[in-house]
Amino acid sequence: xxxxxxxxxxxxxxxxxxxxxxxxxxxxxxxxxxxxxxxxxxxxxxxxxxxxxxxxxxxxxxxxxxxxxxxxxxxxxxxxxxxxxxxxxxxxxxxxxxxxxxxxxxxxxxxxxxxxxxxxxxxxxxxxxxxxxxxxxxxxxxxxxxxxxxxxxxxxxxxxxxxxxxxxxxxxxxxxxxxxxxxxxxxxxxxxxxxxxxxxxxxxxxxxxxxxxxxxxxxxxxxxxxxxxxxxxxxxxxxxxxxxxxxxxxxxxxxxxxxxxxxxxxxxxxxxxxxxxxxxxxxxxxxxxxxx
Amino acid sequence: xxxxxxxxxxxxxxxxxxxxxxxxxxxxxxxxxxxxxxxxxxxxxxxxxxxxxxxxxxxxxxxxxxxxxxxxxxxxxxxxxxxxxxxxxxxxxxxxxxxxxxxxxxxxxxxxxxxxxxxxxxxxxxxxxxxxxxxxxxxxxxxxxxxxxxxxxxxxxxxxxxxxxxxxxxxxxxxxxxxxxxxxxxxxxxxxxxxxxxxxxx
Numbered sequence: 082x083x084x085x086x087x088x089x090x091x092x093x094x095x096x097x098x099x100x101x102x103x104x105x106x107x108x109x110x111x112x113x114x115x116x117x118x119x120x121x122x123x124x125x126x127x128x129x130x131x132x133x134x135x136x137x138x139x140x141x142x143x144x145x146x147x148x149x150x151x152x153x154x155x156x157x158x159x160x161x162x163x164x165x166x167x168x169x170x171x172x173x174x175x176x177x178x179x180x181x182x183x184x185x186x187x188x189x190x191x192x193x194x195x196x197x198x199x200x201x202x203x204x205x206x207x208x209x210x211x212x213x214x215x216x217x218x219x220x221x222x223x224x225x226x227x228x229x230x231x232x233x234x235x236x237x238x239x240x241x242x243x244x245x246x247x248x249x250x251x252x253x254x255x256x257x258x259x260x261x262x263x264x265x266x267x268x269x270x271x272x273x274x275x276x277x278x279x280x281x282x283x284x285x286x287x288x289x290x291x292x293x294x295x296x297x298x299x300x301x302x303x304x305x306x307x308x309x310x311x312x313x314x315x316x317x318x319x320x321x322x323x324x325x326x327x328x329x330x331x332x333x334x335x336x337x338x339x340x341x342x343x344x345x346x347x348x349x350x351x352x353x354x355x356x357x358x359x360x361x362x363x364x365x366x367x368x369x370x371x372x373x
Numbered sequence: 374x375x376x377x378x379x380x381x382x383x384x385x386x387x388x389x390x391x392x393x394x395x396x397x398x399x400x401x402x403x404x405x406x407x408x409x410x411x412x413x414x415x416x417x418x419x420x421x422x423x424x425x426x427x428x429x430x431x432x433x434x435x436x437x438x439x440x441x442x443x444x445x446x447x448x449x450x451x452x453x454x455x456x457x458x459x460x461x462x463x464x465x466x467x468x469x470x471x472x473x474x475x476x477x478x479x480x481x482x483x484x485x486x487x488x489x490x491x492x493x494x495x496x497x498x499x500x501x502x503x504x505x506x507x508x509x510x511x512x513x514x515x516x517x518x519x520x521x522x523x524x525x526x527x528x529x530x531x532x533x534x535x536x537x538x539x540x541x542x543x544x545x546x547x548x549x550x551x552x553x554x555x556x557x558x559x560x561x562x563x564x565x566x567x568x569x570x571x572x573x574x575x
Binding site: 123126127130131133134137138141143144145146147148184186187188189191196197198200231247250251254255258262263264265266312315316317318320321322323324352353354 | 395410437438439440442451452453454456457459480481500501502503504505506507508509510511524525526527528540542544552556559560561563564567568571572
């Protein structure tokens with residue numbers, strides 16, 4: 082039996098609506114710890130507002146933030162043991178349209194030329210959907226994340242990064258100093274090294290799905306993550322961008338192959354209300370939602 | 374020592390002159406949301422000698438675009454929170470000097486030219502936490518009116534009814550002080566220090 086259009090739509094809409102009003106427990110925990118260790122009075126006030134908004138949204142089922150960013154971004158993993166309705170992307174579009182109509186998403190996608198609001202957060206390539214086929218599973222995982230509007234603003238090529246990735250650290254630090262305060266810190270930072278510009282941008286976005294506290298299995302990249310996190314948290318930007326100790330909650334780095342003498346490097350600067358989660362849809366069309 | 378102020382719109386010059394960077398403000402009265410398209414339209418009207426269908430003399434404007442929901446034939450407020458202010462820098466002196474705006478509320482602060490206009494005319498920039506919209510929304514009773522809805526929900530001008538909305542942090546005052554000028558300097562300096570530590574160079 083194939084997982085049908087209506088099941089995908091229902092699971093996706095429920096997922097989008099839930100992540101908009103329900104902050105994941107690991108996110109809340111990270112913010113509470115930030116509040117405890119923060120020494121700046123202004124940053125503590127901002128963290129207090131953040132923690133309050135988490136409580137208000139959970140109690141009243143209203144969105145954490147009015148701005149959905151680049152509309153919900155989907156990563157779909159289809160297991161080898163399931164069949165899925167081929168109108169998957171249409172079902173996700175309808176889910177986004179439905180969540181918009183029900184007041185969980187502000188219509189925030191406009192025609193790039195005329196600037197006319199499309200009214201329902203959809204366009205030809207909105208919501209963005211990436212599909213992967215995965216072996217050894219008989220279910221579908223729908224992941225969603227809400228990228229801040231300007232989050233994917235940074236992505237470039239380096240000719241030579243040096244064996245210790247100095248240029249990557251330097252690049253992220255420059256980005257955080259130049260725009261980090263405006264992107265609703267405390268931030269999540271992702272970096273993808275390798276590939277062409279579209280590949281590293283996509284993988285940098287996918288890295289936004291990683292659990293808080295997770296480290297890249299490659300020890301060299303794990304070390305790079307810790308190095309960037311430590312350095313960024315010495316900049317003094319803080320929650321709310323008014324000065325403080327906790328500028329980033331976590332850093333996730335991914336790397337892949339690339340062409341002989343260049344490598345793409347992409348860096349996302351993601352706001353604290355990351356609004357992400359997963360809907361796992363089983364063969365019998367039942368599904369469960371996890372917010373993290 | 375930072376103090377707390379309770380203010381109502383329309384604001385008078387003496388209301389905002391009392392405020393100092395670091396103070397907290399709770400605001401009541403009408404607050405106008407103003408984003409990219411509305412700023413542009415107001416400037417176009419001004420250049421033709423025309424006025425928008427709302428009066429910003431003594432007003433508090435809010436860099437924000439809400440989620441609104443139709444309840445019967447009326448618009449209900451779902452959530453609203455601040456957007457990134459620096460992109461409105463080019464309109465800062467205009468709305469203060471020409472339209473009489475006394476308070477700009479947003480996130481991320483504005484530039485030196487806006488700060489100059491604030492000093493000379495008497496206006497302030499108030500900051501609220503980015504992303505914390507549902508907590509921010511507790512300060513509003515709903516909408517009084519909406520203008521220019523044809524711009525789309527985020528870009529329309531919504532008249533919000535504020536009731537002890539806050540705490541808003543005075544981040545730029547009318548005495549030439551800006552939290553952001555000092556911060557930006559300190560972040561650049563810390564980056565230099567980090568570079569020395571990490572790479573041994575400046």
